[in-house]
Amino acid sequence: MYTLLKQIAKAGIVSEPPPETDEALRVTRQRLDDAILEQFGRSLAIRHVDPGSCNGCELEIHMAQAAHYNLEGRGIRFVASPRHADMLLVTGPVSRHMKVALLRTYDAMPAPKLVVAIGDCGACGGGIFGESYASCGAVSSIIPVDVAVPGCPPTPLAILQGILTAITK
């Protein structure tokens, strides 16, 4: 126990300030009014779905939750059920085999809901995997997308920026 506490003290607090929002990431004009955004601003529940990524984007979503980026410290947390989620975070192209699961997850979320597509694959045409007999391509070909974050994979900072952009006016 002593070494554990010592390690915590030694590591200290490494969390860094959050990034500025970036309007360039917005795909759809903000649909939510101020009152709702204010609520989201203090507590946001995210459900993540991977409908076909290479798993690279997931690595950075995990990292966004780690100490340097401290997503939870900003009132943003990942939830296990779409019923509890305000925002859907989607990584990768949408494989045809995951299309139904993605749609069902989206439909299960209560309105108002936001969608953020993470990474080149989901943001634009399926990225290097493209569209094919097996891939539907971009997330927006299946569900409406509010904010798209490019990058392969986008950095945790960019992911955070995308999330914050989605919940600002």
Next chain:
Amino acid sequence: MSLDDLTTQPIPGAVSARFALVSEAQLRAACERAKADGGRLLALWGCDDTDLERGFALNVVLALREGLLCLRLPLAGEHPRYASLADLFPAATRMQRAVYDLLGVHAQGGTDTRKWLRHGAWPEGVFPLRRSVPIDAAFAPADDRYAFVRVEGEGVHEIAVGPVHAGTIEPGHFRFSVVGEAVLRLEQRLGYKHKGIEKRAEGMALDECARLAARVSGDCTVAYAWAYAQAAEGIAAMQVPMRAVWLRGIALEIERVHNHLGDLGYLGNDVALAFGFFQFWRLKELVLRLNAALFGHRYLMDYIVPGGVARDLPLDGPQRLYELAATIESEVKVLRGIYDEHAGAQDRFIGAGRVAPELAQALGLTGLPGRASGLAWDLRVNHPIAPYDQLDVRMAIHDQGDVAARVSVRFDEVFESLRLIRAMLGRATAGPVHEVVPVAREGGFGIGLVEGWRGEVLVALETGAGGCVRRMHPHDPSWQNWPLLERAVIDNIVPDFPLINKSFNLSYSGHDL
């Protein structure tokens, strides 16, 4: 028949591999002989050469003590079929089912002939990897039903999980048959992420396909990029500058370190030791940041390219890497002490998800979980390619085969990789880091094999007209290891599944393709 009776020819390239065109009887005999000698099935895939009027073909790669043996069995253009190899190598089962789904090449006498990678994206009787099917063919959603094995008996019930899981994980379906909390049986259903990687590769320029290969499974992008580069360079019969070889080795070991750090963190998290997650991921972030500064990408994506590496280290690179290695080493030593002393964590780790060495051997477990179950196999030791042939890698090995063993192997491998990184930095003399790859000849065949952090990553490559890719087959070690995860959870309790699963940390994307 012995393997010596086969007429084989060396496959040019960094990997010690031989190739032979075989008859069905020769294939069978070679597999039997390999099995008797303790050899393993590394990969199995099909190809459609009907456009060249050669029918179809089945490719089988065996790992033998003396190196790789790559066998090709030509098959008819109509109703292509061969005798199943699953009785010799259980790991062949899912690969054979995938070959059927994609190419309509049938394994006769296989006990499990259900579809595997095909869900509803294309109908039965259509085989999307055939040359006659265009890549953008779109089919009406087909029947998605799948015949799961039902376990019956008093008190048995099913728990179905996925494809969408509770956390940030890749999609797959797990069906548990349980009595109370204990797992009687687990059946996996994979293939949700199938996005047509192999079809996409066809006709790509060699360097464009390198980027695709590097995204088969993002968490081992270095291993894939290297294996792909080996295959491409073998076809071009070219040598890579020595400095690039050292830098590749450094990149691969960095990838091993940051993945092990990530897993060790989550393994703590999964036993309610959130401290572990925050500590290990803090260290992982230090690695990723230095990667971005020195190599130009946090995960080193597209750093290894055919012909060498994308860029040299900056002048202060070695110094910064030495310092990072020192930091990680001293901190991980402390963290290992904390994990080892933590009664709650050890209570969950020890005995959970055990794969006994005999079972591991029989079913062909490989890579990191294999070494945790006593299988002394690490390419860097058994068949070291450059630069590992100059490094004397020390293999991490454990015989308990439980979560604790897989944790222990990860710790040992972190320390060994840090030692290797230092050793390679010290020996990488100055020089060019890239050489232009000559245009590949039509009909070239190359193979690459790299010990990634998860296990052996294989890439097979064929070139066609204009030096473009004719066929690329990437093989992830997860193919071998997923079936063992089904066995590892038997008699464990359901709540331990996430922990056991994480201790393997297999790739969905690398498997589903």
